[in-house]
Amino acid sequence: xxxxxxxxxxxxxxxxxxxxxxxxxxxxxxxxxxxxxxxxxxxxxxxxxxxxxxxxxxxxxxxxxxxxxxxxxxxxxxxxxxxxxxxxxxxxxxxxxxxxxxxxxxxxxxxxxxxxxxxxxxxxxxxxxxxxxxxxxxxxxxxxxxxxxxxxxxxxxx
Ligand code: HEC
Numbered sequence: 001x002x003x004x005x006x007x008x009x010x011x012x013x014x015x016x017x018x019x020x021x022x023x024x025x026x027x028x029x030x031x032x033x034x035x036x037x038x039x040x041x042x043x044x045x046x047x048x049x050x051x052x053x054x055x056x057x058x059x060x061x062x063x064x065x066x067x068x069x070x071x072x073x074x075x076x077x078x079x080x081x082x083x084x085x086x087x088x089x090x091x092x093x094x095x096x097x098x099x100x101x102x103x104x105x106x107x108x109x110x111x112x113x114x115x116x117x118x119x120x121x122x123x124x125x126x127x128x129x130x131x132x133x134x135x136x137x138x139x140x141x142x143x144x145x146x147x148x149x150x151x152x153x154x155x156x157x158x
Pocket of ligand 1: 058081082104110
């Protein structure tokens with residue numbers, strides 16, 4: 001089973017609807033691609049910083065190419081899970097930025113988990129750079145989906 005948390009189970013039920021909505025949004029967004037206020041060169045720099053931080057702190061578990069552990073979906077005998085991929089085949093993109101920053105900063109909520117807390121090692125900005133690096137590897141659909149999850153997070157906790 002791809003993810004054990006309740007949010008993901010609910011999300012999976014709604015995924016079909018969301019994909020349709022995401023495609024509609026994407027088509028709407030295609031018309032005005034050049035009114036973005038973010039300089040693409042800045043994003044490239046952040047992605048490179050995120051890639052370096054990922055290689056240093058995360059790749060040992062989540063894989064040099066974001067591929068994760070081959071058996072990431074099957075729990076171990078002690079109930080713990082192996083590191084999931086961080087590319088489109090994983091489930092990190094199911095969660096919004098605030099949820100992910102908290103998880104990476106404070107560590108996994110699962111007691112048996114080996115996912116460390118990085119709050120003493122990485123700033124929120126560095127964690128966001130790693131997330132930007134993840135995004136640069138996700139498909140358009142995953143990016144749109146995750147953007148909406150971030151908006152839901154922000155609406156629930158302004
Ligand atoms: C010692 C191994 C290890 C290291 C190092 C590690 N992780 Fe993890 N990570 C895991 C495991 C195992 C999980 C599986 C979920 C759990 O146990 O809670 C996980 C889960 C995650 C998740 C949640 C995925 C989801 O959709 O629920 C994210 C995001 C994540 N890791 C990001 C990172 C980032 C970013 C770094 C580096 C800064 C990192 N991890 C370093 C082992 C590791």
